[in-house]
Amino acid sequence: MIVDLDLPRVRRARAGTDTDVGLEAALRDRVDGEVRFDAGSRAAYSTDASNYREVPIGVVVPRTVDDAEAAVAVCHEHGVPILSRGGGTNLAGSTTNTAVVLDWTKYCHRLVSLDVEARTAVVEPGAALDPLNDQLAAHGLGVGPKPSTHASCSIGGMIGNNSCGSTAQAYGKMADSVRRLEILTYDGLRCWVGPTSDEEYERILAAGGRRAELYRGMRALRDRHAEEIRARYPDIPRRVSGYNLDALLPEQGFDVAKALVGSESTLVTVLQAEIELFPTRSASALVVLGYPDVVAAASDVPAVVAHGPSALEGIDSRLVELERNESLADEAIAELPRGESWLMAQFSGDDQDAVDRAARGLVDELRRRDDPPSAKVLDQPLSEQQLWEAREAGLGATAYPPLSSQTHPGWEDAAVAPDRLGDYLRDYLDLLSRHGLGETAVYGHFGQGCVHCRIPFDLGTAGGVTDFRAFLVEAAQLAASYGGSLSGEHGDGQARGELLPIMFGERIVEAFGELKALFDPGEKMNPGKVVHPRRLDTDLRQGSDHRPWEPETFFDYPDDSHRFSSAVSRCVGIGHCRGHESGVMCPSYRATREEEHSTRGRSRVLFEMMRGEVITDGWRSTEVRDALDLCLACKGCRSDCPVDVDMATYKAEFLSHHYAGRAWRRPLAHWSMGWLPLWARLATRAAPVARLVNRTTATPGLSRLVKKAGGVAPQREIPSFAEERFVTWFARRTPQVPAEPHPRGRVLLWPDTFTDAFHPAIARAAVTVLEAAGFQVTVPDAEVCCGLTWISTGQLPVAQRVLRRTLEVLRPQLRDGTPILVLEPSCAAVFRSDLPELLHGDEDAHRLAAQTYTLAELLQAEAPDWRPATRLDRRAVAQPHCHQHAVLGTDADQAVAARAGVDLEVLDAGCCGLAGNFGFEDGHYDVSMACAEDKLLPILRDTDPETLVIADGYSCRTQIEQSDVGRTPVHLAEVLAAAVRGYPPRGERPERDLTRRAS
Template identity: 65%
Template structure:
């Protein structure tokens, strides 16, 4: 086929500033697009950045319900000349997912697995489907999608296509380009077509036809013919070349693969609306070898020998990464299983049988690898634990206590494997030359891909200039090694400006011509890859970053005492958008809304303190208030977030200031002041319970208190724990193990005192002398969660007075309610910094299980010999951990299934508050309630948290959950643990689970819709 002329200009405008009529654009999108159209300040601020150093506020955001709706959105943008950005999970590290454009977010609705062909090992998907979710749906067919980035719980297939993602398994399966059959794409000018490998006959037919598709293919043939020689000469011959456009996919040896060409183009050429993927069998068995070396460069020297054994994955980890994880208490059990050494190669093998997988591991070890030590496992649980050491890399290297802040910017280079060791030595020397110390380096060493975060000084002009100089020198270094600037994260803005160093001016010109073929008006993600913004502009921080530094109630000791630093803690990796496992983030899992993820809320708080932001109302911001409204304050992010964002604390801080001097929501008075209400009700509990049993009275009480009408109000105990304690006559027992204080928290004291009585009985049987404070006490939790922090601080001060003598004697304080215990272990010291007794309270507070595990390890209760379904309280999961409970349950003969199904959804006052019922129940229906319903009649249901127990009791399960103390006390008495509390379902508690989830997750949250409408009208 003869080459054609190329009269195409090269795009040269890095950032077109079209005169877009934004109000008219918004109206047209609302009228014509089947989806959610959002141009309000809060949404625009939420989508202003990705996981990179860059920030650009979008024009607006569209969440299409179907690919056809997205096609209409593109048509509207075309009519108004509006720039467009197609976005997946928003985890890009090079700035390709933020722009002054209309953002298409596929992830909420367009997540269908359209079809599966098990025989051909292919499937068709929409771009918003999350990788882990896709693989869950493919699992019944014994198939999976091969590439697996570390963000697999939350990255979308569309985003993976946009970035040409790889991940650890690319060692065996290759990049996304190697696992695609076809793409259905949409050009900015409206052409929608399927593309893929194209044979000569098909290409001849296409190029000889009429219309836009024929024109595109003719230009692509011309590009191939003009630049083929340079592509073969200058494209690095390495498996991890992700930088630049994939012009090599047009070469005859690659089958003129237009899908391959467009993969990795970062939304700068087309919008992907569907994809046909090639699948691989799920490995039946795996093994993992960990090899220890004296340093990371030496480990890299031995990679070629290990690659020869054909592993499924081959990763490198240095001692700095391990050190940082120990500092942050990440993966402690796995770190203890690493072999000797100061750097590690993690080598994973697959096999059809366990013997085959194990044999391949032993063969590698027997072959000799130059390692100083090794270990290996074929237990899937152990492999998963150790693999998390590598997958925690980004989070582990960000916000390390005592270390300078680190940033992306040169986190993704790749070089030939046989030169990796020397490259790492030169890179280390470059770090030292620029004064960056010794950043951790790790990554996909089997493909020569290196990840790192560097302590760039991005808040000063000098620091930004030094960053730029370093990146330019690092780019020259990679070119000298025949490598690629990007090994999987793409170019975006971070590396687009550098591409001429790697490819030369002629190929960069070819990239510009290719851009013109598909997007002649430069409206697709402009300023990225082609005619890019400078790598040192549009910075999220930058020399002009002068955040507002408000006075705060909490101390923020991990953020230098600055709320602005806490608000900037999120690095955007998006783990809070995962759909299962862990706790974070319950409301996102229900609503699938970016602003209801931990990341979205953190970005709004960042924008709130940032100068020049759309969110400029400070503590009075309605956008921030509305985003925080569906935060359950579960504290799951405090542990699950790789950088330990503590949104529950930030929410309490915000509410404290937002309502200062103003009337609060009714629920802040009814539930925030619950301890006081309960104390008033205690002497007349029977009368109050009887009144609340009258439907009309209950309706009035709930309406006045801002409580959801669907909720059943819990009954007050007729005799509180402290009353029972006084009537009993105080301490008993020999006290051979010493004295302990059992804390009578509000929930135990006034609602479930049987738990306190059981705890006293068990602890005395275990040899402790037990004390219970006889005065009225509370931890302050309800005031903290509603943002009444001045009251909470006074309540905590009273606690310290009550406990002062015990604290100074070193007496342990036993918490029975996990959320109250977490206040003592975490919140108290941040609300009362520098108070020695608050520090003593943190150090001396233990959960019931922790005390038995630490100080009565030789005591064995009578065997319970039962199965149990166990719901961990979120605050215990986040602050205290659950390992001690597992050990105590095992000692008691309880075969425990500890659920990993997320938050119960009630979360203190959240699930009781009017307007939250649907979300609350949908959270519970995602795991907890189905697991309880499926439990056999002889299976115990354990939940130490009052919220968790209440949610199960009111969730139509017919079950009464028990506290661990109740189970052990029953065993001591030789009784069957069956519970004492009624479990009758309340009004609407028996709603069909699917209907509840649908109402909450389907975009029909009326409260949320009203608030968005109000914000739009006020804009």
């Protein structure tokens, strides 16, 4: 379910030149797609995953490939450049330019046709790799190359870059998978291209026209440079640099499609691709070999390759150390054998016994050496997957190393012949050391001689940029001296285009220029990349001229030098937030497929706000406000983003300043839901008041008025207030007298607004559990609040006042170390993450963060031996609150549920879509439900009615209850309380029965 929005920024016109205005009008008139020239859209596409930044003229999101053809025609008529962009994850600057950007990924992602017998498919360029492979999996087929960005990279982008990934060991580069391409030239020629026999060549010439001109020109170019091509093109697995002129040679079948693969949108626009598919393999085994250093590991590559692994990757101790520090892959790291660097050799096939024999054969041969590497064979899918995920996490782990400078791409993926990799790496590491860049992780596709590393270049000073340039020149010379390629995966773009003469020589580079002139004589196709490139040390996103605005902020950003500008610059652009498979991030992108509504897109918009050139009105920017409007503040990016972007915090910061001094401009929902703790307190002062409020909000006519006055979506039901708050019940109850003094000591049960005023039965259940487990339960002796609703609506001065008062009330418990049990995950997450940053330096704030527990965490830490009286013997699924996923974790929940005889599966179903106030706000309902329909609701519809549904988060419970799945989710406290009381829940609606008994 994809929401097609009439976004505010689509309706805004950008003040620009007459040419821009005329171009925009023509595109709107002739393109059945989305045309965007506003500052927010241009900001979102101003950079990719590289060091470079060029603000586009505008953005076109075509609905069909025919729309893209119309857009190119309009750009041709106006003489403006164009840039085809896929997932926008390029590391060489290939997908950033002052051009009209074509973004294919929202609509043009269809699997057009599939021939299972021939193992081919025709695909549109915007198809993301993982979702495409999901479609193909039913037929036992898949795309061969698999870059580490497989969750978000597109087929068009893979063709543009000639992508590879770890599976290229078995399947080759993208050029090896492409059979035919449907292309469009800047001047309007649209045709299919592929291998060209002499007979077809003659037919094309006989037909005449622009196509005949191109083919005649390519044949003549090839014939002039054939011997130079054969001599200068390195015969290595990972030659990605330059144009594929070798594909035009007679012995290669004059294959025009393969010649255009890797041309980075500088020659043609790809409209469709026919690609070869490969059978998926059901059996696998992973051999991990440990070596004393990375040079030793690289030197052993030829011996390992001789055994025919389907993938062979290398990682060094620096990468492992960084991942361990970030807790990115602890379980996978534990699987590594002894060593300081490792080779990961994957063996795949259809017969597990044969695969295991191949893996053991490698190990047995190596063990016969005098000084063999350490070795471990993994044949369990989960262990293998965890190690591969650790390898794929390399970029995120190395981007912000602790106690070191930020790292950058630049010399990201050079490749040499695999049998020369050890010697090359020895010299390369020496080069890094001589330039003072030695603390650099080295890893990559060692089986094909390709090395990845991010380097701590100083790009913020003139001297640093000079050193950056000098290093790249020397690195290019080194790779060329080994007969290598400047790029083994990510293309040339602006990062390496200027260096191509070092690798190919002047004559081949002249031939590249001839091919460019043949297809694009006016240099309007992604100009300044590959051919006639812009200097590699210009257009730097954070170069020596970068001087961002540094405003005072409410949050402290301790991990970003206490600077908001540094925080919003964290994004390195790899687009993990644009995935569709697992985790929470980014629900609004999954619902809209909009770059501006991804974590990366919002980061770019905020970056441009701080730069002040495209977005010039700072905190008052409506472009930034609109980009943040659909951010659910789910905090999924805080855990799922490889570099820990925290968009929920950035949104709260921005909104607080955006509306400062003009509170009347705030949305009505900021007053109704932002101040919910106050309204809840007033509505639950007494049972008659609560009943009156509930009748009012349930009466159709009055309910509509209340929703309109509060900015609530008309489709939403307003939840009912409890007639008796938990704190009122707790004050009047008679505590059970234990047989002996409370052996576990005291615990303070936090009365959050959602539990206290809406679902007090949960807190009562928690009291039952805690007292049964031997705790003395207390509650605060004054009204308290965590400030969550004020934080999420960007009312940070109020939140700070509320939190300071809370710390005063809790001072005795904070001084004596009393555990603070918080039943609502979003409130617990405030204490763990938001509070220490909003009140940075307040020791009580840090104490509260350390003393905050969820129920499962408390029972695991303080009552590890406790078991309830009864085993429920039930199966359950749990939808974790996004803030719990991001900040708190769910490791303890399964273990504690098991104590009550509950087999708990924690769902990987993404965000429920309600996300506190977000799903209630008018204008957000469709996106909210699209998020729920992405995974959660379909899973619950297929869940056995006898299975318990657990959702500790109030938002999650409410979203499920207000859907059509017919389930009433419960809190873990209610499940444990039922086990304490000794009656297993039964009936057609197990959750309802459980809730009633637990109350």
